[in-house]
Each structure stands twice: as C-alpha cells, then as structure tokens.
Amino acid sequence: MNSKLLDSITEPSDLKDLDEFQLKSLAQELRKFIIDIVAVKEGHLGASLGVVELTIALHYVFDTPNDLLVWDVGHQAYGHKILTGRKQQFHSNRQHQGLSGFPKISESIYDAFGTGHSSTSISAVLGMAIASKLKGDLKKNHVAVIGDASIASGMAFEGLNHAGVTDTNLLIVLNDNAIGIDPSVGALKQYLTNVKTGNQKQDNIFEALNFNYSGPIDGHDISELIQELERLKSIKGPKFLHVITTKGKGLKQAEDNQVTYHAPGKFDANTGDLIPKAPQNQPPKYQDVFGHTLVELAESNDKIVGITPAMPTGSSMKFMMKAFPDRAFDVGIAEQHAVTLAAGMATQGMIPFCNVYSTFLQRAYDQVIHDVALQNLPVIFCLDRAGLVGEDGPTHHGVFDLAYLRCIPNLTIFAPRNETELRNIMYTAQSKEINGPIAIRYPRGQGVTLNWKLPFENIDIGTGIQLQAGNSLAVLSIGTIGNLVTEAITDLNISHYDIRFVKPLDETLLHEIFNKYTQIVTIEDGCMIGGFGSAISEFASQNNYKNDIKILGIPDTFIEHGRIPELRNEIGLNPNQIRNVIKNLMKR
Known part of the structure; x- marks a missing residue:
C-alpha cells in the first residue's frame, strides 16, 4: 500500500482538505504505517491501532493545538504523533534520543499534557478548561480520550465528580474496548457491557454525574464520529461521548490476542506473527520467578493471597490467578485501593502479596504510610520494574522507591541480587520472620541464574x-x-x-x-x-x-x-x- 494521503499530512489542518472517503483511505494508510514501524522498532501496538479513526476524526473536527487534546496514558497516541508533524521521526519512537513513546509537552505543541500513568487526563483537561474560562477564552475546546480500564480508577472518578458541576467547555471521550493491558475488570466494566448490549435499565451513570452523554457509537466509522463530534462541539458544558473500538483493529493477530499484542515486541508486519526474542534455556524473568514462587508458597500456606492493580500479565500474578482464582485479585487501575485492600486482609490474619510496579506504587504512597506502616500490618509489597526500565522512559523508571520508602517507620526494605534471593525473601516474609510490612524490589527482565528453583532458606533480617x-x-x-x-x-x-x-x-x-x-x-x-x-x-x-x-x-x-x-x-x-x-x- 502506498502512503500518498498520509504523506500529504504535515499537520492536522491538512486533514480538512480531504473528503470523508479520503479520510477512510487515510485511516488504512495510517494503520499500515503504524504496523510497519512497530513491527521493527517495537512499542505499544494494539491501543494505537484501535483508535486510528477516532484520532483522525478528533483532529478533523477540532482545531488542535488551539483546541486542547489530552490522551490518557498515551499508549494509543501513535496515530496522533504521526498526524502532528512527527511522521518522519516516528521510526525513532521509544529509541534512545528519539521520540517518546508517550505524549510529552516538550516534544510537540500538539501534546497538551504528558501522560504515562493512567487516569490523569480528566483532571488535567478540566484544569485547562477552568483556566480557559478564567482567561475569558470561551471558544476553546478541551478534549480528553480515556479508556474503559483507566476511567475505573479513583482519580478519574474524582475528575468526573468535579467536572460535572463546572460550566466548562469540556468533552470526555470514552474509548471502550473492554481491555487495558489485561482485560478490564470490575462493576463499571459490567455496566459498560450492559450499555453496549442494550441491557442497561438503570439510570446512566455519566448523566447522573451531570454530563451530556451520547453514544455508544462505532469508533471505526469515521462519518459517524465526525457527525457526532461536530454536534457535541456546539453544545456547552461538560459532555461525554461513549465510543466502541476494537483494540488491535486491522491486524488479525492483534485483534485475536489483545494482551500479547498490547506491546508485542518485533513481529512480521505482513503476517502478524511474532518474532522470537531470545533462544531457549535462558534465565527466567524476575516477574516469572515471583509468580511461580507465589504459587509454590500458596500451595502450602492457605493464608496467602495475591493482589495486583491491573497488571496480572505484566507482574506474572496470572499464575496465582490461574492456580488459586479465589485467592488472587486484579483490582483494576487502583493502586491506592490495592494497598488498603491488602491492609484490610492483613488485619484478619491473611498474608497479602501486593504486587505493584515500582513507579505505580508512587500513586499509593499515602496508603503505604497511613494504612499499612502506621498500623504495622504485615503486607508484603513486591515491587516489579525497579530501577531503569528502558524504552518506556521517565514515567516508568522505578528509581525513586528506595528513597521514598526508606523514610517510613516499621517498613523493611530488601533488594535481591538474584532469583534465589527473591524466592528466599518471599519465603521468609510469609513465614512471619518479619514483624510488619516489607517491600521487595526487583527489576524488569531476565535474571542471571538458570538453576534458580532451589529449596527455600530463611534470610536473616537486616543482614548483608x-x-x-x-x-x-x-x-x-x-x-x-x-x-x-x-x-x-x-x-x-x-x-x-x-x-x-x-x-x-x-x-x-x-x-x-x-x-x-x-x-x-x-x-x-x-x-x-x-x-x-x-x-x-x-x-x-x-x-x-x-x-x-x-x-x-x-x-x-x-x-x-x-x-x-x-x-x-x-x-x-x-x-x-x-x-x-x-x-x-x-x-x-
């Protein structure tokens, strides 16, 4: 496929020279361009493929960057980057000294807000909308695109709760594909499913929060998207558009295997088949050592439970969820809830392993102090992705944990040098050798030991x-x-x-x-x-x-x-x- 139309787009205003038939062709070209680059350079594939038409429609209807567009998390912003003057640099996406994998204010005037952690978009765009109103700029539009997994987060609800009582020119677009990195969970996910299938009989939750709600509409129908966005553009006050998309749209393997193709690594752009990353007989990933060890410990200790905020695959809590589905909990993108849930379980004699990426535990810092450490509850924090994490960059490096945890009373902090020490400290923690909470931090990626599954040994606390x-x-x-x-x-x-x-x-x-x-x-x-x-x-x-x-x-x-x-x-x-x-x- 050639990229004649895509090559003609140097900035979003160029989209307005195309008719709707051409916009549909452009969507095919843009999707193919993303696939071809990510197949070789790696990155977050499925999310960006799912919002190609939505991306084109938003930039076609709104006057960016004068109108402000915020992408929640940013996994889905590749098409946005390509249409906003970064097509020629897109091959450097997530590469050293190249484009960031996420929206970044310093990178482009079209990136209204930097987003690497989820669920920040509504609060950010509301802040922008209030600022515009205070400055007397009543014509400026403010748009946030947020996924159905991200909107279930507490911070997103805090933003919705505030936005609903403001007289601001604000539009929240819900990109509903029933999956974040792993499948979405929780009562809100079930509510949205009922809305999509026409089974919802209750009052609309977003209308109850005082939003002008519309949808759900087909997020892959450019004509319908443009028509509805144009209509909403003329309506004052907080608005909410519910859009249904398919993550991985346009690549069959990505549609069929949405978890794997969230960030698949290298793959064949023509067939979609994954390219193996490394030869066999390599040391395991630290996350897999954690996951398998947790199951091994849980088999002999029925008080052990596992908790993760929306990362069962990324943290390998999936092994515990498969082996003991009643004792492992994916709580969604809700780090604060995950920590205090673990604290509540600990008060009742359970042994919670709360598995959170190091960078995401920052979001639950008060809960670590107030709900766990202050009460000296024996929660076992397993902090994945500690240290430098690579291509995801500054929003994801887990480099602050030792500093921000070290000042908390009652908290033990341990960093294993290898897989065996990770296993042994997990064993030590659950066997009540520690009086109070412990944080165990370990890095992303492969370990250093082939023969890692050795008999457990206790580690004496506070010994080097x-x-x-x-x-x-x-x-x-x-x-x-x-x-x-x-x-x-x-x-x-x-x-x-x-x-x-x-x-x-x-x-x-x-x-x-x-x-x-x-x-x-x-x-x-x-x-x-x-x-x-x-x-x-x-x-x-x-x-x-x-x-x-x-x-x-x-x-x-x-x-x-x-x-x-x-x-x-x-x-x-x-x-x-x-x-x-x-x-x-x-x-x-």
Missing part, C-alpha cells in the same frame, strides 16, 4: 553478605546492580558487599567495613538523593566515621527513554565505567 574479599577499598551494592559490580571488579584487590537490606541496615557489618577501609563506594540503581548511598552516609555521620564515601547511582534528573545499556552508559553505571571509577580511587 560479603561477595569478594580485598584490601584496597570496599564497594557496597544493593540489588541486582551488584552483578554488574561483580563483573567490573573481578580481578581487583577490593572487597564487595551486598548489603541486601536498605532498612534495617546491617550495622554490625557496616562497623566492620568502616573500621577496615578508608574508602567506601556505594552503588545503586535508584536515585542518589535519599537512597542507599544516603543511608550509608547517614550511618557514617551518626557514628562519627570520617571515611571517604563515593556514591554512584541515578543522578538528580529524570532519565529519558532508551535501552537499559544505553541509559547506563549515559549516567556512568556500566561495568567499565564502574571499574574506572574504582581504579581511580585505588590510585589515591
């Missing part, structure tokens, strides 16, 4: 271990970055310690280290301000040690997107750079 003995200086690491340190220092006459617990610190071991070595290097894959290195510096200050301490970690800036090795190179955390820092210190 020595990995290499030497006389020159001491390197202290935390978590899986310790494996890079091992690679960097194998033939150097230095000591290497895996401290393992950021809280409580192994003070006995630290006293030995500070009394033996004049130079200490700390290394972490978290932010240096307030993190592991800060904890070691605080220990030194409190105990009047004068040793030289060098802290390596994530600098005080938001790290952009790219492959993890590229990002490590950029911030000085690859093995060669670590080695050079240590060798220079040894020369002193």
